[in-house]
Amino acid sequence: MLDILYTTLNKVPLITAFVTVGIIMWAAYALGKMTNNRIHGSAIAILIGLILAYIGGTITGEKKGISDITLFSGFALMGGGMLRDFAIVSTAFGVKLEELKKAGLAGAVALVVSVVIATVLGAATAYAFGYTSAVDMATIGGGTVTFIVGPVTGAALGASSEVIALSVAAGVVKSIAVMILTPFLAKVAGLDNPAAAAVYGGLMGTTSGVSAGLAATDPKLVPYGALTATFYTGFGCLVVPSVGYMALLALFGN
């Protein structure tokens, strides 16, 4: 009997994921209610997701959280890039063009300022830990931009796999920190209107972090933040291995 149940769940991984996530959402919103909605249900749901990812990663020793456990492999499809981006696009439905126009300039400024700051911070941290070559600093700086920019930069510049792994880790720490911290810091940081959300998206840049962080804060703000964030990784991939690397090379030599 148990075998048949297991086979049933394994035959339809995506459906199993729908059901599991449905149960997680229900539990999370019930918990949220118990806190008088001071902690939003979606924030709890995302946190449960991260805990499951930790458990999955510990059990399997692989890289994709709970989805590396065969029974939950549907999570990788449900939470993968394709459906995520599709759902992000759908949130744009109902967005006001006027709001976007107002947020445009500030969002673009945030994008540029933040890519520079993240690269500098990452490179400086790398330097402090003894990674003093321009290639290593640019790669770890790229990882601090997002966990995609790091490996793209490292591959372009020929960094070692150890440094690339570090750059990915820096990006993943950033992305998860954004997911967890956003609902708590939103008020203090003034993140309560579309313009601020667009700036926030440009500053944080990690699409996964921004989309989860805003979902847990105020779902109405998601499209504004996601819109600027989707330009961040592309922009980072463009400037960090080129301008960023050349600047570091000029300053520190190879």
Place this chain on the structure above:
Amino acid sequence: MLIYGVALMGGCMLVGTFIGRTIGWLVGLNSDVGGVGIAMLLLVVVSRYLMDREKFSKLAQDGIKFWAAMYIPIVVAMAASQNVVAAFNAGALAFIAGLGSVAAGFLLIRPIAALSPKSAEPSLAE
């Protein structure tokens, strides 16, 4: 029909991704530069155009709203598929660099948001 909305949104995503990849190719990257953002802008403009002409049925809109409502569950599934263990075990360098840039980001929201016209503020009361 419901599928019209889903297809419209899918069309926006295909065009956006195509443009994003073309931009990437033009600047010498094998990646998508802002494709999803372009798709979102397209959807905003196209859906507004159709709604102004009453060419956008309630059902077709529901096809898009379904996916918008699936957004948070999808994000939960995404969170559950992250390499959280690696982030935990990566050591001080990754933590300092990652958390430092997040802290800097939060500090900058207010000053940079101040650049956008003030009239953006009242609309949040809606």
